[in-house]
Amino acid sequence: MYGSDRARQMQIRSGADGKIAVGDDGMLPADPVHPGADLTGINDNWWVGLSLLHNLFAREHNVICDGLKARYPTWKDEELFQHARLINAALIAKIHTVEWTPGILGHPALDFSMHANWSGIPCRVLRAVLGKNSEAAFGIIGSPTDQHSAPYAMTEEFTAVYRLHPLIPENLDVRRLDSTEITASDLVKMQGPASRKFMQTHGFANLLYSFGTAHPGAIRLHNFPNFLRRFTKDGQPLLDVAAIDIMRDRERGVPRYNRFRELVGKKRVNTFEEITSIPGAARKMRAIYKGNVDRVDLMVGLLAEDLPEGFGFSDTAFRIFILMASRRLKSDRFFTDDYRAEVYTNFGLDWIHNNGMKSVLLRHMPQLGPALEGVNNAFAPWNVLRG
Structure with missing residues (x-):
């Protein structure tokens, strides 16, 4: 949302009170260079889903600016912007850790562990015994920075x-908040140059509601979206994203599925049937890989692998997820050594602690209240209203 360089950051700012520039309708303006995209930090591969999140958290940034200005009236535009950016980014990281991840990995143990990952196990005795530097007792947030022998980066394994x-x-x-009207729309028609028009046609609140009541696709074999297997973009040649996903792992040296399992501490498989119980999948893999189970591509194995109860994706993938989720926090000084009032302000720390995805949604779109009533995790399905 904020871009990766100072020049882009200055383009998206209003120049007053630390705020991001928005139009009279409260929405991000159009990017003059990329037709159909919003003017935001990074808008490559733009589509309505990204637009919803960028618009939502741009509004959140601006509300945080209002809160900071009320408490620090002498602060200038730069101080307000940079503090709001820091607070907003940390709130997004918290939402990803304790809400999105348990939402897609729906298991009570996972929900408990991700909250512990962020803020520790809420047990007074444990905290007293282990002390303030214990991540188990107090979580990673605010603990000492540790790069674990190498600077943090998005590894090839994580990308895979x-x-x-x-x-x-x-x-x-596409559903409307004020009626039972439903309009089915192909996702290919709400991306790229068509994104802003789609948003304007259906409205910000209605599209948030539509995505909130939708179900994601299963991360399994035979469920790759067909429009991405014959995808056209900006005059480029026809793209088969499924084939590209597999080829990227091969050309970048990511181990095949069996070796990958071994490297993350899992037992190697000897037969295709050990990978999956999906009907017919073992037979197809045997034919494609000429009977050699060691040749199964990582992505194919991950999509075929039987899932733990409640999990939305494989245990093999999860081992990389939990490692990188922890490292992402532990290696960043703004979540560790500098997660303190002197950097964030007391207001900022309170904002992060007291908010989540549901409160953000309701703050900027209170008309979503009935759809979110009784919904504890905003990444779980919302209530479908009857008009």
Whole structure:
């Protein structure tokens, strides 16, 4: 949302009170360079889903600016912007850790562990015994920074297990908050140059509601969205994203599925049937890989692998997820050594602690209240209203 360089950051700012520039309708303006995209930090591969999140958290940034200005009236535009950016980014990291991840990995133990990952196990005795530097007792946030022998980076292994295109459905039921009207729309018609027009046609609140009541695709074999297997973009040649996903792992040296399992501490498999119980999948893999189970591509194995109860993706992938989720926090000084009032302000720390995805949604779109009533995790399905 904020871009990766100072020049882009200055383009998206309003120049007053630390705020991001928005139009009279409260929405991000159009990017004059990329037709159909919003003017935001990074808008490559733009589509309505990204637009919803960028618009939502741009509004959150601006509300945080209002809160900071009320408490620090002498602060200038730069101080307000940079503090709001820091607070907003930490809130997004918290939401990803304790809400999105348990939402897609629906198991009580996982929910408990991700909250512990962020803020520790809420047990007074444990905290007293282990002390303030214990991550088990107090979580990673605010603990000492540790790069674990190498500066943090998005590793090839993490990129490989995060190829989650099957989450994307072929189409979306666009619903209205004020009626039972449903309009089915192909996802290919709400991306690229068509993104802003689609948003303007259906409205910010209605599209948030539509995505909130939609279900993601299963991260399994035979569920890759067909429109991404014959995808055209900006005049480029026809793209088969499924084939590209596999080829990227091969050309970048990511181990095949069996060796990958071994490297993350799992037992190697000797037969295709050990990988999966999906009907017919073992037979197809045997034919494609000429009977050699060691040749199964990582992505194919991950999509075929039988899942733990409640999990939305494989245990093999999860081992990389939990490692990188922890490292992402532990190696960043703004979540560790500098997660303190002198950097964030007391207001900022309170904002992060007291908010989550549901409160953000309701703050900026209170008309979503009935859809979110009784919903504890905003990444779980919302209530479908009857008009």
